[in-house]
Amino acid sequence: MDIDILKVSERLKLDEVDIKKAFERKIISFDMYHNKKYLLFKKKLRHIERGTVLFLNNNMDIVMGYPKIRRAMMLYPTLKNYFINKIVVEEKLDGYNVRITKIDNKVMAITRGGRICPFTTKKALKFLNVNILDDYPNLMLCGEMIGLNNPYVPHYYPEVNNILIKSDKNNNKKTKIIENLGFYIFDVRYRETNKPLSISEKEELLQKYELPYVKPIGIFNKEDIEHIKKIILTLNDKKREGVVLKDPDMIINPIKYTTHYTQCNDLSVAFRYMYDLGIDFMFSRLVREGYQSFEFNEDEKEMEKRAKNIGKSILYPMVNSIKNISKGELITEDFEIYLDSEEDLNEFLDYLKKLHIAFVVKENQKFENGMHKVKIGRIYNSTNDKIKSHLDGNLW
């Protein structure tokens, strides 16, 4: 392709030499979605966030990458030091980060990494009244796609059940087909600058357009750590991920804090695919547990319970994977998604191939309205190969 480096340089305020080097090092990639050509940033480069998209259209439209949200290891004194006065507590949902924008009259859903995802784009168009983007073309809707029926972070949320088919005559059954999938906006930002609306501006605007958003759990004084701790414990009991803490005016970046439940859940995923998921990933979850147990001032009994949960989250999925491989099975991470047509299915599978994701289609059920329910298994090659090798008697 023919990319005008000078124009890119001027538009992004990046040095031409930096851009050329970034191309060579594959920090910047070229991609296309429905004839729309774009550049994407796979890593942060100077002031350009990871996941930033630059459309190669006349305007050279920019959609900035969603900024990294840093983590408090200790609530106290971190919140007191970090925030100005009040803290808005929002629930952190366990799905995947998406930015919705409209460019050249087309609504698109961009993943954290900067890809326009065909699955997410189509679902977003169903869930959202996107008129807002006609009225405010410079805004992007930043939110979390959650639920069991997505291809990235399948995690059940009871509040996002959609009835797709009331009954399916084809199967001669009266089974309801329910999709567990939903989208909640957490930030509204100017897509070129990443400047966010304040919490109140955001709520007002999203209410006006009847858009689903993450409703604040509460607003607290930055010294009121005990209240926030209680929220964490309640969310943990409900098996929810955690919180994002925000300045009401969004003057400073939000920070995050997660529950024991989430740490253990992350660990069990990591140890199911033990040779594929990074060991940094595992270590960081364990360390969080240390600070949380300390900060929550746990007694012997509470610590023992936490330790047991940690140990189980590590050992059980690992032994399970070894057992499965020993039976000759293939270890995959399975997800079931609903697609409107065979065309949509093929488009999504092509997208996965483009991302070099190894997968198998395990089930493909077609309904009479043309809809497909597809079970896709993502293959973790290192885990499969290395466990097999050790079971065959190869040394470490």
Next chain:
Amino acid sequence: MDIDILKVSERLKLDEVDIKKAFERKIISFDMYHNKKYLLFKKKLRHIERGTVLFLNNNMDIVMGYPKIRRAMMLYPTLKNYFINKIVVEEKLDGYNVRITKIDNKVMAITRGGRICPFTTKKALKFLNVNILDDYPNLMLCGEMIGLNNPYVPHYYPEVNNILIKSDKNNNKKTKIIENLGFYIFDVRYRETNKPLSISEKEELLQKYELPYVKPIGIFNKEDIEHIKKIILTLNDKKREGVVLKDPDMIINPIKYTTHYTQCNDLSVAFRYMYDLGIDFMFSRLVREGYQSFEFNEDEKEMEKRAKNIGKSILYPMVNSIKNISKGELITEDFEIYLDSEEDLNEFLDYLKKLHIAFVVKENQKFENGMHKVKIGRIYNSTNDKIKSHLDGNLW
């Protein structure tokens, strides 16, 4: 210093260019012990093992590094595939690997990494009848220094209590001074080639010189995994490290296998100094637990017990370190050693400084016979600094 690269090259059968590069990359270092100059290999280079020492004397004497012992993740089918016929099972002791040699009429103890350690050298001379090295100057005694009173791997072994002083009049007490330290030989090898004696040759020779060595637990057919599993379980109950499995003729390299107890003990050390001990170290211990639980065909109750032990080994030392830092304490790994004189003490402290090990001398008790009991705390800087930073409210 003046090193004749050509001579080194001829002696070690290494390319001159490789040697020059290795110097530049600090794979080869220069060191000195009591006027004996030597080169040491910090990493394996071609056929030269890590820890190899080349003395810069007239003979250019070589002491090869102790070879890496690989690990069986699964006893079955690894042992059946790997061994020829019989397997000699020896206990693996949890101390530090030492090679004892005599060069230019001087007995020296070399650590795994290839340093002549003054502490270990002096203790070896006390524990061992080194006449063997006069009669067989080309042999080296490879063994494990174990016990609580050593500066590297302080781990109590009931069988190595030495009475140093029966009573100390200086203190007006009748307390016995007991040092927990001992040395057990596991291999006798030719120091230039690393060629080992067979198990029977080794036993015969060491018995003749009345030298302490690791006595085989038993000799088994390579198919007799069940017997070896029982040994592992017994060692685990006794809180011992594991086994080294050897071919009786030492035709093939030994391999190792460790107990649940040791995995958990390693984890608790790693998480006490959580930001200093490598996360690869932690991960490898966890993975071993997965294979062991699977191979030992554990039921729900046994798995739960193992999981709880793993979780406790991770969480408890980590919370303990955070607590200690929160009280303003310094986290150190403490060891107590006995030295014969102030001169010996200073020599050892200089040795630690040379290795760039950060430490504090916490206690120094002098006895009337000139002996010193010293408590040294090794400082783990990253763990101290990072925990302090998070407690102060800094973000991840």
